[in-house]
Amino acid sequence: MATAYINGKIYTMKAEGDLCSAIVVEDGKFLYCGTDEEAKRIAEGGEVVDLHQAPVLPGMIDTHQHLFAYARDRLKLNLKKAESLEQLLEMIRQRAEETPDGQWIVGAGFDHERFIDRKELPTKEELDRVCPNNPLIITRYCLHINVANSLALKAGGIGPGFQPKVPGTVEFGPDGQPTGTLRDAAGADIVALAPDPLATQEGKKDAVEAACHELNRHGLTGVHAIQGLHCNLPEYTDVYQDLADEGRLTARVYLGFDRFPGCNIRTGLGNDMVKYGFYKLYVDGNMGGRTALLTEPYEDDPSTCGIPNYTQEELDAQVKKAYDMNLQVGAHVIGDKAAEMLTTAIEHARADRPNTDPRCFRMIHMSLLNQDVVDRIAKLPVVVDIQPMFVSTNVRWSETRVGHERSKYHYCWRKLLDNGMILSAGSDNPCESYDPMHGTYAIVTRQGMDGYPDGGWFPEERVSVYEAISMYTRNAAYVSYEEDLKGTIEAGKLADFVILDADVFHIEPEKIKDITVEKTYLGGKLVYAKN
Structure with a gap:
């Protein structure tokens, strides 16, 4: 039986400002998007829900989380x-x-x-x-x-x-x-020496199920869950599959692993709920610990340029192997030298078999860049997975690491957008807040959650609200090859959508972080309600 949702401000995210007032949902998909009258006609005999002009967005997708680690860390x-x-x-x-x-x-x-x-x-x-x-x-x-x-x-x-x-x-x-x-x-x-409180399969499942319900509370209906064993960040495909089979999984999961699969599978194996996604590499460390790999020494510790996890030759070999196995490659890079190394590895991988689909290579974080790297990646078919909250949480100390001049290329995501790059947004949860409204606030204002600094940090790198929300919706679906399934509100797509308590497109930027979710739907099923 179809259900009509009418009298809403439904942002389809097909294009900036694209609105409709009604949707019809049937069998887990959007059947219609348009006017109230037609929606009621199509859903005749079914339920009609009045949205009372509430703003609606597509279900949001976080393209970078360590979901099992978050479930574990909650304990x-x-x-x-x-x-x-x-x-x-x-x-x-x-x-x-x-x-x-x-x-x-x-x-x-x-x-x-x-x-x-x-x-x-x-x-x-x-x-x-x-x-x-x-x-x-x-x-x-x-x-x-x-x-x-x-x-x-x-x-x-x-x-x-x-x-x-x-x-x-x-x-x-x-x-x-x-x-x-x-x-x-x-x-x-x-x-790893500490006893594992989630040693049993049922324990793992219970913890992940609870964690997914928390994601739903913040409007997330999809997550790219990423393994990083060198940081004790495991993921378990069978946990997600079991939860999906039992009807207990309330977020669609796209998995990344930092080990090659043990059989000849490739990106996209799975279904609408659980898919194998990509091979993950960690090129360097992080800025907070001064292990991010820089082209020049740290401003506050001239004795080091960071720590590489690979030589250039080793990185080239790993990227090429994954590319030849038809696996999407996702690589963690924080420092500008690491970004240079990854760019070189991608250039080498494509030398014998150039690809034109930018989703083959995901450049993850890309926190500190330089103009040479920006120019080089602009010529490559790549996508960039950013973590908007990095700006907000690191704003008070970022310059101490690399100085003012180099910080002009710290989280320089406006430059990447202006160079035609496709950006998706993730949180790196449990590192940062996974609330998309927090992330949107961060890159729209370039400020900490406390409003520091006035006017924003390097405000020329701010992005628009539409660009930010696109990173959590249409772009996020695109980077996982699922743009025909989700990411926008259109007839035929999965009925993943979110009702907010305020209109993110018509609110003062500093108040975006305070927007909360009223309801979250996954495949037309209510998975979170505030009251």
């Missing part, structure tokens, strides 16, 4: 609200008092750059003082930096003279003792 000690080192240590102390001696404590979500007392990572000695009887490791919100206490380091065999698998990922003090700071793979190895 950890949440340190996101720590505004000072003192508060962080107190939160740990309280958890340690409640935890039996010897039992692991794992925390996540803190950002030392936000601390009001000392913008430095805690040391193992400070962690030891508040947690002396339990192995403890805490992970910065970026997921690339960890700090462990002495018991956790001992459990991992890390002491003087320890040689990590990746040079530079274990920090040592002048006395040769580990400081407790671990980066990327070194931290992931310690985290």
